[in-house]
Amino acid sequence: MARFGEAGKRDAGTRSDCWVGVELRDSGGIRLELKSKVGALYGEAIRAQLTEGCRALGVADAKVEVVDAGALPYVLAARLEAAVRRAGHEPEAPWLPAAWAGFDRPAERGRLRRSRLYLPGNEPKFFPNAGLHGPDGLILDLEDSVAPAEKDAARVLVRNALRTLDFHGAERMVRINQGERGLADLEWVVGHGVQLVLVPKVEDPAQIAAVAARIDQLRAGGPEVLLMPIIESALGAWRAFEIAGASPAVVALAIGLEDYTADIGAQRTQAGTESFWARAQVLNGARAAGVQPIDTVFSDVGDMAGLRASVLEAKALGFTGKGCIHPRQVAVVHDAFAPAPDEVAKSVRIVCAFEDAQARGLGVVSLGTKMIDAPVVKRALATVELAVRTGRLDAEWRETLPAAAPAPAKKETGGGE
Amino acid sequence: MSRLVQNAAGRLVPVEINGAPAVPFAGVRRHQPSGRRAGPLLRSCSDYPADGDKTVESLKQALLNAGLRDGMTISTHHHLRNGDRVANLVFAAAAELGARDLRWFPSASFPCHDGMIAHMESGVIHHIEGSLNGPLGDYCTEGRMRGTAVLRSHGGRWQAIQDGEVRIDIAVIAAPTADPFGNATGDRGPAACGLLGFALADSQFADHVIVVTDNLVPFPCIPWQIQGNHVDQVVVIDSIGDPAKIVSGSTQITKSPDRLLIAELTARFCDEAGIIRDGFSFQAGAGGTALSFGIFLRDIMRERRIKARFVRGGSNQYLVSMLEEGLTDYILDGQTFDLEGVRSMRENPGHVNTSPFTSYNWHGKGNFASMLDCVVLGATEVDLGFNGNVVTHSDGRLLHGIGGWQNCLASNCTILPIPSFRDRIPVIVDRVTTLCGPGELIDVIVTERGIAINPLRRDLVEALRGSSLPIRPLAEIKAEVEDLCGGPPAKPRLTDRVVAAIKWVDGTVIDSVFQLEK
Numbered sequence: 002m003a004r005f006g007e008a009g010k011r012d013a014g015t016r017s018d019c020w021v022g023v024e025l026r027d028s029g030g031i032r033l034e035l036k037s038k039v040g041a042l043y044g045e046a047i048r049a050q051l052t053e054g055c056r057a058l059g060v061a062d063a064k065v066e067v068v069d070a071g072a073l074p075y076v077l078a079a080r081l082e083a084a085v086r087r088a089g090h091e092p093e094a095p096w097l098p099a100a101w102a103g104f105d106r107p108a109e110r111g112r113l114r115r116s117r118l119y120l121p122g123n124e125p126k127f128f129p130n131a132g133l134h135g136p137d138g139l140i141l142d143l144e145d146s147v148a149p150a151e152k153d154a155a156r157v158l159v160r161n162a163l164r165t166l167d168f169h170g171a172e173r174m175v176r177i178n179q180g181e182r183g184l185a186d187l188e189w190v191v192g193h194g195v196q197l198v199l200v201p202k203v204e205d206p207a208q209i210a211a212v213a214a215r216i217d218q219l220r221a222g223g224p225e226v227l228l229m230p231i232i233e234s235a236l237g238a239w240r241a242f243e244i245a246g247a248s249p250a251v252v253a254l255a256i257g258l259e260d261y262t263a264d265i266g267a268q269r270t271q272a273g274t275e276s277f278w279a280r281a282q283v284l285n286g287a288r289a290a291g292v293q294p295i296d297t298v299f300s301d302v303g304d305m306a307g308l309r310a311s312v313l314e315a316k317a318l319g320f321t322g323k324g325c326i327h328p329r330q331v332a333v334v335h336d337a338f339a340p341a342p343d344e345v346a347k348s349v350r351i352v353c354a355f356e357d358a359q360a361r362g363l364g365v366v367s368l369g370t371k372m373i374d375a376p377v378v379k380r381a382l383a384t385v386e387l388a389v390r391t392g393r394l395d396a397e398w399r400e401t402l403p404a405a406a407p408a409p410a411k412k413e414t415g416g417g418e
Numbered sequence: 419m420s421r422l423v424q425n426a427a428g429r430l431v432p433v434e435i436n437g438a439p440a441v442p443f444a445g446v447r448r449h450q451p452s453g454r455r456a457g458p459l460l461r462s463c464s465d466y467p468a469d470g471d472k473t474v475e476s477l478k479q480a481l482l483n484a485g486l487r488d489g490m491t492i493s494t495h496h497h498l499r500n501g502d503r504v505a506n507l508v509f510a511a512a513a514e515l516g517a518r519d520l521r522w523f524p525s526a527s528f529p530c531h532d533g534m535i536a537h538m539e540s541g542v543i544h545h546i547e548g549s550l551n552g553p554l555g556d557y558c559t560e561g562r563m564r565g566t567a568v569l570r571s572h573g574g575r576w577q578a579i580q581d582g583e584v585r586i587d588i589a590v591i592a593a594p595t596a597d598p599f600g601n602a603t604g605d606r607g608p609a610a611c612g613l614l615g616f617a618l619a620d621s622q623f624a625d626h627v628i629v630v631t632d633n634l635v636p637f638p639c640i641p642w643q644i645q646g647n648h649v650d651q652v653v654v655i656d657s658i659g660d661p662a663k664i665v666s667g668s669t670q671i672t673k674s675p676d677r678l679l680i681a682e683l684t685a686r687f688c689d690e691a692g693i694i695r696d697g698f699s700f701q702a703g704a705g706g707t708a709l710s711f712g713i714f715l716r717d718i719m720r721e722r723r724i725k726a727r728f729v730r731g732g733s734n735q736y737l738v739s740m741l742e743e744g745l746t747d748y749i750l751d752g753q754t755f756d757l758e759g760v761r762s763m764r765e766n767p768g769h770v771n772t773s774p775f776t777s778y779n780w781h782g783k784g785n786f787a788s789m790l791d792c793v794v795l796g797a798t799e800v801d802l803g804f805n806g807n808v809v810t811h812s813d814g815r816l817l818h819g820i821g822g823w824q825n826c827l828a829s830n831c832t833i834l835p836i837p838s839f840r841d842r843i844p845v846i847v848d849r850v851t852t853l854c855g856p857g858e859l860i861d862v863i864v865t866e867r868g869i870a871i872n873p874l875r876r877d878l879v880e881a882l883r884g885s886s887l888p889i890r891p892l893a894e895i896k897a898e899v900e901d902l903c904g905g906p907p908a909k910p911r912l913t914d915r916v917v918a919a920i921k922w923v924d925g926t927v928i929d930s931v932f933q934l935e936k
């Protein structure tokens with residue numbers, strides 16, 4: 002049995018993280034050796050937390066060495082727990098940090114998911130402030146951004162982060178691993194404040210059903226956990242509609258192009274013709290199943306103009322969300338997804354004309370000399386709603402926009418718009 | 419050790435520093451100076467060569483000619499920043515000459531000056547009056563320096579010299595270009611640094627002035643930022659500094675998303691507060707956040723076609739681009755941070771060099787700092803009274819000089835864009851470790867978690883009412899951060915021995931730095 006375990010980082014560039022080494026012993030109690038960058042200010046607090054942690058984890062005799070580069074308490078706790086587990090000690094009960102007041106806020110099915118910001122699950126320095134950049138969703142990633150050897154440590158860290166950090170209004174998302182490992186990941190996040198789970202590389206509705214079943218088992222009547230399957234292969238794209246409908250917990254269907262293009266044997270290009278079919282397929286599958294269609298990530302963090310063009314293109318295709326890997330992308334994505342001012346103004350006129358026609362009991366909606374078809378009204382209503390939700394239009398616009406009132410309806414006949 | 423009294427800010431300060439009486443801080447704008455300015459010794463042209471050639475063969479000889487004696491005050495300047503070789507050469511020469519107990523009076527110190535510790539250990543230097551960072555800061559805060567450090571702002575240094583509070587025996591001015599008469603400039607030469615404003619007072623008030631250059635040109639050296647008529651001797655050496663460390667090739671804006679957010683919030687605040695309008699003026703520091711603030715500000719000005727009347731530097735490539743693009747009429751520059759700034763100062767008449775006299779000196783007939791519509795500065799700590807600290811870390815160690823920070827607080831709107839915590843250490847505290855700037859002069863604190871407006875600024879509170887910006891009480895941001903960091907930090911354990919005195923812009927003592935417990 003291993004008697005020594007270590008977790009975290011202590012190389013020169015480390016910030017807001019720490020390294021913990023635990024050597025389990027048979028006697029002698031807990032011996033702490035602490036080297037901390039913030040020792041003068043938090044040394045006592047750190048010692049107290051480590052002592053409490055050993056007790057809570059059921060470690061009575063050990064040498065605990067800590068090299069701290071300003072880790073927040075939830076990180077320190079996660080590193081200690083990971084090191085203890087790696088030393089071969091399985092705690093009887095979990096050592097859960099005191100939860101943030103809003104950590105178990107229920108998920109909202111229909112909320113905007115324009116931006117989802119990926120954060121590497123084992124890099125705590127990005128966690129506390131990421132929500133301040135205003136993404137619709139924050140993803141603590143357990144999959145591709147975490148090295149295989151660190152998966153266990155990342156799980157503890159992600160659990161602690163979910164419980165203790167304010168995400169500042171962002172949806173609390175976790176991307177789990179594929180297959181069995183992903184199902185095991187769920188034990189670390191369900192019941193700890195996760196609102197939506199991203200399931201990678203889905204090719205079979207059964208995968209989603211299995212994830213949903215495990216979540217139901219784990220949450221045991223607790224808050225609902227939503228799902229966003231990610232389509233990243235030819236087979237997945239082929240079955241997009243079935244996957245989107247595989248569980249009532251699915252609220253969005255996303256596409257990941259890096260793996261998809263590799264899977265079909267193509268190079269990913271700027272123009273993206275190689276992935277056009279798959280994107281259209283995912284989009285239509287999502288819409289057909291009544292869930293949000295979400296586009297892939299834009300990975301050039303230096304190219305804001307390119308990002309904006311990419312979002313406008315995705316929006317034109319019908320997507321309602323985009324993946325981000327840098328906080329500065331969020332505002333650009335939101336701005337590009339928001340309806341343009343002329344689009345809003347036109348939609349407001351159409352909605353007013355529609356409401357006016359309804360009030361007058363007219364079956365036909367017209368704007369000026371033009372007849373307005375029902376789908377046009379439907380789209381205008383959606384645009385006005387999105388404009389209100391994205392702050393482009395005051396919720397009380399009917400009161401504040403008298404100028405938007407339509408011209409008096411004229412009795413005319415003729416074709417639609 | 420001197421008696422300590424409580425000053426008007428409630429801080430314990432010595433009434434005597436290094437044997438000279440000191441006046442406790444009496445409140446902002448309270449201390450009234452009297453008397454006349456100090457002046458250097460009278461001299462006669464008959465004592466200087468008629469052909470104008472004041473060159474001597476070595477620094478050592480120059481120090482001998484200057485009458486170097488034990489206990490003298492020697493000043494140097496930080497135009498060459500971390501590339502400076504001159505200050506180190508001066509004290510090496512003084513050590514060789516057997517001088518002891520000197521007072522080093524730099525305008526700032528840099529890591530390249532860490533060797534001064536050896537001179538303090540050997541007794542060549544008694545103590546330092548200037549900024550103390552890194553190992554020098556530790557040396558002082560651990561109580562190993564004889565004498566008390568005195569930290570002054572750039573304006574306060576000018577004030578101390580002109581008021582006669584500090585008499586400089588020998589000023590040594592590193593000059594990127596000079597002529598044999600002693601005219602000198604910083605805007606050209608292999609070690610070009612821009613301007614020599616920090617040495618101007620020393621040139622005018624010191625008893626003896628030595629210009630050291632590695633680029634001697636025949637008389638006249640044009641422009642003459644330093645006038646040779648103040649200069650006693652000129653020494654030519656191989657190299658006054660390492661150009662790579664004097665100015666960076668290019669200034670870098672921050673890549674940190676949090677700092678970019680803070681910079682953006684700061685620019686939006688200025689916009690919503692009505693500060694950004696035709697003919698306005700601003701100054702931003704050299705840090706990454708302040709630079710990025712300048713970029714966001716520039717974008718707003720471009721979009722609205724707004725032109726500033728003047729921008730105060732620390733100049734850099736971004737300010738230069740604003741000048742060249744016509745977004746400001748002038749850059750009034752106090753120091754140059756990159757090569758673009760140096761080039762612009764050399765070539766562009768709209769890029770004007772200034773000094774602590776014009777910009778910062780409190781004991782003058784006004785200064786530029788108080789005319790600024792807005793300044794953007796850093797801080798290591800702020801407290802709930804909006805008081806600011808720039809010199810010590812929360813653990814009590816000296817880590818920065820004051821620079822122009824205190825002087826800039828005179829602006830119409832002083833904004834501190836700062837992260838709410840660094841690693842685990844909260845930046846908003848109950849009471850700043852060292853008081854450098856009184857809260858009544860600090861108007862706005864911008865963090866990534868929200869913007870706090872000093873309640874004393876009812877006009878700003880009113881202007882931002884209903885804003886979409888995250889305006890929050892400072893105490894609320896503090897509580898949120900302490901929650902994240904696991905409670906407020908412990909206080910450093912300090913002795914009651916004063917190791918450094920912090921001067922206010924008027925020469926009074928605003929706070930003390932105490933020796934750390936072992």
